[in-house]
Amino acid sequence: xxxxxxxxxxxxxxxxxxxxxxxxxxxxxxxxxxxxxxxxxxxxxxxxxxxxxxxxxxxxxxxxxxxxxxxxxxxxxxxxxxxxxxxxxxxxxxxxxxxxxxxxxxxxxxxxxxxxxxxxxxxxxxxxxxxxxxxxxxxxxxxxxxxxxxxxxxxxxxxxxxxxxxxxxxxxxxxxxxxxxxxxxxxx
Numbered sequence: 317x318x319x320x321x322x323x324x325x326x327x328x329x330x331x332x333x334x335x336x337x338x339x340x341x342x343x344x345x346x347x348x349x350x351x352x353x354x355x356x357x358x359x360x361x362x363x364x365x366x367x368x369x370x371x372x373x374x375x376x377x378x379x380x381x382x383x384x385x386x387x388x389x390x391x392x393x394x395x396x397x398x399x400x401x402x403x404x405x406x407x408x409x410x411x412x413x414x415x416x417x418x419x420x421x422x423x424x425x426x427x428x429x430x431x432x433x434x435x436x437x438x439x440x441x442x443x444x445x446x447x448x449x450x451x452x453x454x455x456x457x458x459x460x461x462x463x464x465x466x467x468x469x470x471x472x473x474x475x476x477x478x479x480x481x482x483x484x485x486x487x488x489x490x491x492x493x494x495x496x497x498x499x500x501x502x503x504x
Contacts, residue, residue, distance in 0.1 A: 378436075379502065385436035386499035389445050390492055392430045396423050396452050397488040398480050402473050410469030416460035420453055441498050444491040451487035455479050 394400055405418045427449050434442045459475035460467075480486055 382436045382502055383499060385433040386441070386495050386502075388430055388433050389437065389441070389495050392426055393445065393448055393488045393492045393495070395426055396449065397486065398452075398455070398476050401452075402476065406469055406473055412460055412463045412467035412469060412472040413465055415469040415472050416456055419456045423449060423452055423456070437495070438498055441495050444494045448487040448491035455487075 395404075401419060401422060405422050406415060410418075427446075430445075437445075455476060458479060459472045462475050463471045
């Protein structure tokens with residue numbers, strides 16, 4: 317009987333101790349799980365913050381390059397505008413054929429000089445620039461076709477200005493406006 321009493325005493329001490337131990341284990345496990353989840357969230361937020369900081373730093377570094385590209389494209393467009401390019405390229409006594417050749421060569425050379433700018437501008441802005449270049453070449457070629465091989469540079473220049481006056485918007489000005497609006501959005 318004494319063994320039964322001893323066994324009962326041992327169980328009376330052991331069972332509550334085991335229950336307390338299991339309760340402590342569950343409470344500790346829940347606390348560790350909560351702490352682990354909080355640590356994970358903190359690390360994720362920290363990683364997101366660092367990614368955002370890196371992105372902001374890259375944008376800060378690339379913004380001047382992008383703005384410079386937009387500036388160079390506006391300069392290109394201004395240089396191929398009829399009033400600018402004709403003053404630079406036309407020389408006294410030029411034939412229409414020579415003027416046409418020099419104008420097209422100048423437009424293409426200016427464009428090729430600025431090809432790398434497409435990396436820094438939007439696809440839409442680059443398309444506008446390309447379209448303006450092609451439109452200007454088309455205007456030059458149309459003027460040459462109108463005056464013919466025997467025409468003079470003066471006649472061709474006059475025809476170019478007549479074509480431009482008929483247009484609602486000058487192709488280069490339309491592209492300049494588009495490029496400027498995109499550059500302004502970058503700054504805002």
